[in-house]
Amino acid sequence: MLRYLTSGESHGKSLISILDGVPANIELNIEEINLELKKRQSGYGRGGRMKIEQDKINILGGVRGKKTLGAPISIEIVNKDYENWTKYMNPMEDADFETRKVSNVRPGHADLVGCLKYDFEDARNVLERSSARETASRVAVGAICKQILKNFEIDLTSHVVQIGEHKETNYYDFDYIKSNVDSSEVRCVDKTLEEQIIATIDKTRANGDTIGGVVEVRVKNVIPGLGSYTHFDKKIDGQLAMHLMGTQAIKGVEIGIGFDVAKTSGSSVMDEISYDDEKGIRRVTNRLGGIEGGMTTGEEIIIRCAMKPIPTLYKPLNSIDVNTLKPYQASIERSDCCAVPACSVVCENVVAFVICKYFLEKIGGDNLQDLKSNYESYLKRLGDRGWKR
């Protein structure tokens, strides 16, 4: 079973993840994993931290000569900012708990309830872990999963479909990052829209406010039958929603036309089924986004996620001091104003893990060769039943 754990604080020494269940003999492209990490750091509206970090993976185990060994893969991403935080964050020596103490808890963050639940007087003990810095680990794990899936031509993409009120037409082109190291710009196909988005983010930031948006993830060339209807926790849509909602700031997940299913009649929602000798079994439409009964249908998977605006505001909201209970304005921590493009990269890689997990479960195999022959035999059986890739 494919599974992973992440560990590490935002300003701690490094982020660690362990990915277990990867078959042996998968060749990893380290540059591509690092490119994915770089994409996650990009986008107009990010804060000062992204100028400090240059995320790269350091694989500590489970891989030899860039090929997986079938053993757990341990991955480190160093936090460069740790150098500036050593005396506050050192896990092995006495730390200065006073200078960076946070007690004016921020609405929209884990600060308040984290302090109550874990009995902390310092919300730093909470925010260091709840921070979306952790998404770097999730992207590293997802990037490995994407490479496993690539062996079977399963391909994931993502893009931003909304920032604040700017909707639908903008498609961020992340390819520019390969040649352009300064990733702090917005890139839309529609240049007028690009200017409008930049102006909105600038205005929002100048007002001490923040902005959210919607991202879309698409998975092409999936085979039918990943996930199962036989038990609720085996449904792949449920697992996708769980993993995506478990991502910082994601407040909604839609599959296919999503909430619009409620607006219309059944005949405008269901995807009719057709068959012809050349194409095999096909859907006339794909409104349900490639998933029925908790299983992939083989059509493209389409998922949208709503990201709430960043909760730390430079014009802070009213709050309290969690220890004195007196009214205060929330703490200002260095922060992003808009992280929607980064979130799109995160969601894509989070989805990659879930798809990969179910792919490995369905196809099975301890090594790439076994996977490939099991895959071919499944495709053959599907072919006999009328489904063609």
Ligand SMILES: Cc1cc2nc3c(=O)[nH]c(=O)nc-3n(C[C@H](O)[C@H](O)[C@H](O)COP(=O)(O)O)c2cc1C
């Ligand atoms: C890529 C990314 C970057 C983020 N950057 C910030 C940030 O700079 N400041 C902030 O307050 N929240 C930021 N967040 C959101 C918070 O981490 C998140 O809202 C918070 O941990 C509370 O979790 P919840 O929104 O899931 O309830 C970011 C989220 C993502 C996905």
Ligand SMILES: C=C(O[C@@H]1CC(C(=O)O)=C[C@@H](OP(=O)(O)O)[C@H]1O)C(=O)O
């Ligand atoms: C560090 C990252 O994002 C951080 C997510 C984050 C939060 O509260 O979620 C707050 C900010 O942290 P800092 O105070 O260190 O600038 C962001 O920069 C990252 O994405 O790598």
